[in-house]
Amino acid sequence: MQVVAALHGMVAAKSIHMVKNFAPNVPTTVIGDRYRVEHIISNFVSNACKFSPRGGEVVVSVTSRNAGAFAEVTVTVSDQGCGISPENQEKLFRNFVQIRPSALQKGQGSGLGLALCKAIVDLHEGSKIGVRSEEGRGSSFYFTIRFPVDAPRVGGGGGGAAYAPNTATATTASLLRAAPSGYGTGR
Numbered sequence: 231m232q233v234v235a236a237l238h239g240m241v242a243a244k245s246i247h248m249v250k251n252f253a254p255n256v257p258t259t260v261i262g263d264r265y266r267v268e269h270i271i272s273n274f275v276s277n278a279c280k281f282s283p284r285g286g287e288v289v290v291s292v293t294s295r296n297a298g299a300f301a302e303v304t305v306t307v308s309d310q311g312c313g314i315s316p317e318n319q320e321k322l323f324r325n326f327v328q329i330r331p332s333a334l335q336k337g338q339g340s341g342l343g344l345a346l347c348k349a350i351v352d353l354h355e356g357s358k359i360g361v362r363s364e365e366g367r368g369s370s371f372y373f374t375i376r377f378p379v380d381a382p383r384v385g386g387g388g389g390g391a392a393y394a395p396n397t398a399t400a401t402t403a404s405l406l407r408a409a410p411s412g413y414g415t416g417r
């Protein structure tokens with residue numbers, strides 16, 4: 231779980247127990263923008279760790295609803311942190327919102343993380359992003375993106391690209407293992 235490896239310092243310092251949970255029908259390979267998807271997961275995991283109590287558990291679950299050539303993949307990151315009130319849950323995905331700009335998170339993050347996650351998710355047709363949370367009990371952030379499972383062919387031969395521009399083959403199961411370097415822990 232390299233997304234987690236990038237957050238290793240915070241995970242170790244707070245003795246956070248990381249659990250990952252993949253449903254067996256999650257496809258091995260989907261077509262999508264791997265780096266953007268990793269960015270969302272990384273944001274969710276870093277927030278979950280940031281707001282977790284010492285020794286808390288952070289669970290990353292991946293499920294899929296398979297529909298022909300598509301897989302509707304849902305990634306959920308749950309924590310046992312402070313939770314978020316219903317009023318604040320509505321604001322979270324707007325730019326520069328920090329619910330608790332207090333000592334707790336002074337100098338940490340910009341309040342842009344979730345707004346960027348929403349912008350990325352919204353670029354995908356039929357996608358959604360959201361949160362379920364109860365104050366004092368923890369939060370679960372989730373997103374669902376509908377990925378083609380097979381490569382869409384573009385062009386009619388002539389040595390052109392086999393995949394649409396700006397797409398990359400991403401192995402869903404490897405998303406959590408293979409984050410690029412350079413992810414900070416701040417957002």
Ligand SMILES: Nc1ncnc2c1ncn2[C@@H]1O[C@H](COP(=O)(O)OP(=O)(O)O)[C@@H](O)[C@H]1O
Pocket residue numbers: 273277278281309311312313314322327328329330335338339340341342343344345369416417
């Ligand atoms: N897992 C979480 N538990 C509690 N509060 C959270 C969680 N994730 C996000 N938040 C709240 O949502 C705000 C916005 O998150 P985000 O957009 O990622 O900004 P940042 O991490 O830069 O503060 C955070 O400042 C925090 O108040």
Ligand SMILES: [Mg+2]
Pocket residue numbers: 273276277339343344416417
């Ligand atoms: Mg953040």
